[in-house]
Amino acid sequence: RLKAFGKRNELAGEVRHVHVIGAGVMGGDIAAWCALKDFKVTLQDQSRDRIAQAQGRAHALFSRRIKPARLQRAAADRLIPDPDGHGITQADLVIEAITEDLEAKLALYARIEPRMKTGAILASNTSSLSLEALQAGLQQPQRLVGIHFFNPVAKMPLVEVVETPCTDPAARATALAFVGRLGKLPLPVLDAPGFLVNAVLAPYILEAMRCVDEGLSPETVDEAMKVFGMPMGPLELADTVGLDIVQAAGQQLAGDRAMPACLTSLLARRQLGRKSGRGFYVWKDGKPEKQA
Numbered sequence: 001r002l003k004a005f006g007k008r009n010e011l012a013g014e015v016r017h018v019h020v021i022g023a024g025v026m027g028g029d030i031a032a033w034c035a036l037k038d039f040k041v042t043l044q045d046q047s048r049d050r051i052a053q054a055q056g057r058a059h060a061l062f063s064r065r066i067k068p069a070r071l072q073r074a075a076a077d078r079l080i081p082d083p084d085g086h087g088i089t090q091a092d093l094v095i096e097a098i099t100e101d102l103e104a105k106l107a108l109y110a111r112i113e114p115r116m117k118t119g120a121i122l123a124s125n126t127s128s129l130s131l132e133a134l135q136a137g138l139q140q141p142q143r144l145v146g147i148h149f150f151n152p153v154a155k156m157p158l159v160e161v162v163e164t165p166c167t168d169p170a171a172r173a174t175a176l177a178f179v180g181r182l183g184k185l186p187l188p189v190l191d192a193p194g195f196l197v198n199a200v201l202a203p204y205i206l207e208a209m210r211c212v213d214e215g216l217s218p219e220t221v222d223e224a225m226k227v228f229g230m231p232m233g234p235l236e237l238a239d240t241v242g243l244d245i246v247q248a249a250g251q252q253l254a255g256d257r258a259m260p261a262c263l264t265s266l267l268a269r270r271q272l273g274r275k276s277g278r279g280f281y282v283w284k285d286g287k288p289e290k291q292a
């Protein structure tokens, strides 16, 4: 099987230009962080609004983290809005951070792979899909790695670098080095449901939701876990991640157990947490204002 994948060291190389597809909660902030750390970044999304919002968040990040205005402008110049995806043909690394939907990701890969330059690496930020399933549709499956950032990107130092048996070791090595150059801590993990962090975290968040189903208030559950020592309660964390994303990850890991009723009913009302302004909490200016 490996023979079909061609020369194995073709993918080694230094990353200079990163193309990010998906300018949502994660992709937008990944693009901003890469620009902050001196990479040239092109940012693509099917929605121009999402790109504009991501640029707004990026400028706020640059003004917090960089002092001279001249260098803030240089960082802003490195982040190039690219709604039509011209950057794909030039990038050394393409990071996909679109909606958590296998079919959508496969359809995107089929469109972009023929346009990627030889030796360029494709990385998915998926939190719950099998990397092997994502590789299945690629002409060069060995070029796909998982580079799984956590939310919020600017604050979370850990990044999981995910491989399957067919991932090219050179692609993995380039991904690990790239994450290091971002000033983050790369954690090499194998392709498995939830990788490492979410395999531990998802049952914790789902149990917290089941406590809400049993009648405890979200605030009570969150306060208890904060007193226990967690920096943020599990329901505030779920709202921050996005309840649709939590459900997608939870379904991968929950086996036959049904999703908590409170999660299902919030999703039925499209209350997705911080990104939609309402979930377990009402959100204002990126902060939970009160319990919903």
Ligand code: NAI
Pocket: 021, 022, 023, 024, 025, 026, 027, 044, 045, 046, 047, 050, 096, 097, 098, 099, 100, 101, 104, 108, 125, 126, 127, 128, 148, 149, 150, 151, 240, 241, 242, 245, 275
């Ligand atoms: P999101 O819903 O905030 O953003 C997704 C973006 O992708 C949207 O702006 C949408 O317009 C765009 N998009 C969808 N299909 C597209 C296409 N074909 N071409 C171009 N743009 C397209 O989603 P979020 O939360 O940023 O998640 C993105 C990925 O990151 C998912 O795979 C998710 O599992 C993963 N992830 C999410 C985390 C979180 O805390 N939200 C944490 C770690 C990973």
